[in-house]
Amino acid sequence: MPFWTRYGLKQGKASTKWPSEGDDGQSGVLGMPRFDPAKCQSGCRECADACLPGAIAIEEGDPIDGSADSLGASRGGARLKVDYGRCVVCQMCVEVCPTEAFSPSNDWAFGVRRREDLLWARPSGVAAGVGANVGAAGARADAGAGAGDSAAEKELKGEIRRIFGRSLHIRHVDAGSCNGCESELQALNNPFYNLHRLGIFFTPSPRFADLLLVTGPVTHALRNPLQEAYRAMPEPRFVMALGTCAVSGGTNGGGYACGNGLEGVLPVDLYVPGCPPNPAAIIHALLMLVRRMPQRVRGGQIVGESERA
């Protein structure tokens, strides 16, 4: 009979040290397509027609930046509204766009605290789209206050550190997912990501949980069980909408059997779109929640290092 313990020891460590250093394991993973409205053709609606979850919508009205000399999408008087909270990363827009206004990217660290930050907005005075993924530098920014942190936010940060001691216990609830998010959540405990090394644990009972991590578009049948789980949690408690379904319903929300994610179901502290978010994106979001990593996305794009103090 094999001597598994010896085998395990001989295999050595498989865990990455990311995010403090090393491999995030996501080489080659395609993220949210980048949007450059300057490249849009007048009157073109290819991307909107190919976007099944409606992440790209055409709005009649003001040109995209409101200026008379604006380019691209603004010419026809219509503009594109791009909501990464609805994006399922299917890459259809990238394929159909005749002018590369949507281009493939590896931008997957899309956890945000405010839903509005998933809507594409013209960057204001900040170099946008640097595109480096969350790496060592980001990790060292550690509980560093973002430039925009208010006094209240600082206080909250202090509270979180005091209460959780930088550890976190999670109750996961599948509210109708396609099992992609579950597959990646299960991957967090494989030897490569080894979530325990970061002091983060899944717990069976909502009574012991700090965070309710919800996947899926919230089917009508699971709405009550989900809300019961939330009510069973002690305060302070946090809610994370994991995956595009939980953020907005995605392709699977709505219809006769589903709601549109956590909209109108529970208050959400952190939105993590992605279909599914990869394990590193989930780790980034979890560490972001306890202020151990900074938010990378504002206005629907990854912002440069310069924004963070």
Place this chain on the structure above:
Amino acid sequence: MSPEQPPLRARQEAHATPIRDVPLRDLEQRCGAAVAAGARVQLAYAWFPETAGEPHVQGSGAEAAPPETIELRYVVHSSAGHPPEIWRCRPGTLPPPSLASIAPLVSWYEREITDLCGLSFQNQPQPEPLVLLPGARATRPPLRPGAAPPLSYAPEPSSLPEVAGSAHRDVQLLPFGPIRADVLESAQFTFFYIGEGILHYDPQLFFKHRGMEKRFEGIRPELGTVLAERVSAVGSVAHALAYSRALEAAAKCDVPPRAEWLRVLLAELERLYNHLHYFGHLCHTTTLKVGEAEGKYLEELAKQLNAEATGSRFLRSLVCPGGLRREPRLGGIAVRLAKIHREFARYAEMLETTTTHLDRLITTGVLGKQLAFDLGATGPIERASGVDRDPRRDQPYGVYRELPLRVATSDGCDAHARQQVRIAETLNSIELIQAALGGLPSGAIRAECPPAARGEGLGWAESPRGSVYYAVHLDSAGKLARVKIKSPSFSNWRVFPHTVHQSNMMDYAINEASFGLTVAGCAR
């Protein structure tokens, strides 16, 4: 990579699955004769064909619309070695007879049709709802043409069935779920047990019903893969493939050889990471900790390989009607695969020689051959119960005929047999990937696949968990009118409870893991 084209192979010999009209009065007799001759009804569904050239008006007032004609479809395999045929049956105003007592696996399909299309069957032995949960109310059947109003759920106090009889005080009831411990999919299981022994087990699997089939209606066929890939993420390739093949059958479209070879590559990469996950999870239930870590580590290596090759850890966004959307990056696959192969070969040998692990598997969750066949078990589950079927060989699609495919079977019928079959399949998948990389022809990867107005097609693929079928109907505008999804977990969940009755609580988790089921695929 070989630069020259492969030898001319038979083009998709039969684009269209033959359709036979079966009058309602002949249905039972026809089914009885077929089943007696060794046939298996693979799936059944209903749909509402367009009437008199008028497309269904989406979202129009349902009351004003004329009564729709409902049409029943049964997909039947006369024997394992034959491609399927379709029986078409128009019940009109008469309730069709239930076939559940002749072909038991049809029962769930009939109950689903009753719930979602509003058509009841005569003498259905289990007439209670399947997809709709207790407390659910549908003001009109969701799959009837037009907009479906949301289901409403009356908040039902959770109640458990009564247990009667002289020993009823000894019987304990354990309701488990729908939110379960650990990171798992939502489903509710009710156990009736005395001490360790399980008397009866009842799973409620449709909390996650998302109405995926309805969602296809009215969209452009080329966007359907985005939905198909999101029915069950761990079967993304198989779902996209079966869907695409159904459309290709409807459009009579031939897929370029290079795309067919790459599709095999993707399908086998999917089998690889799923099976590796399976071993890790099975070890978790037998508390073989290092075995669990090793299985899940190998799964991670396979998923990272997927991402390098395709940009998606789930191999998504490649398969499309007519071929593939883009070229995968094949550069690093061989080296990464060789590492996985090396480690897996050793790991599999260790699993097969660890007596503490095998002790928990042998004689656990026994599924006899007859039951497996009659109730429609599929994939590694039926093959581990001695049913020698595999669509990759029996209803050949793609280029499996030109590759060293070996269908693994076992007569063991228990959890150990299911492990052994999956070990053999994993090794064969690695071999198939290597062969596909070696023999890959050059050329185009996508052919035109114009949607055929009013066309229909049936497509299938063998996923890691068993056969996936998509039946696709297009409307007069070339948009999707009806898409029926048959997932492997829908079939295997039908069978699984029969292995739980009369077993014991300690083995339950092992038994469930040995089936490797998904809830998302079943509930859709």
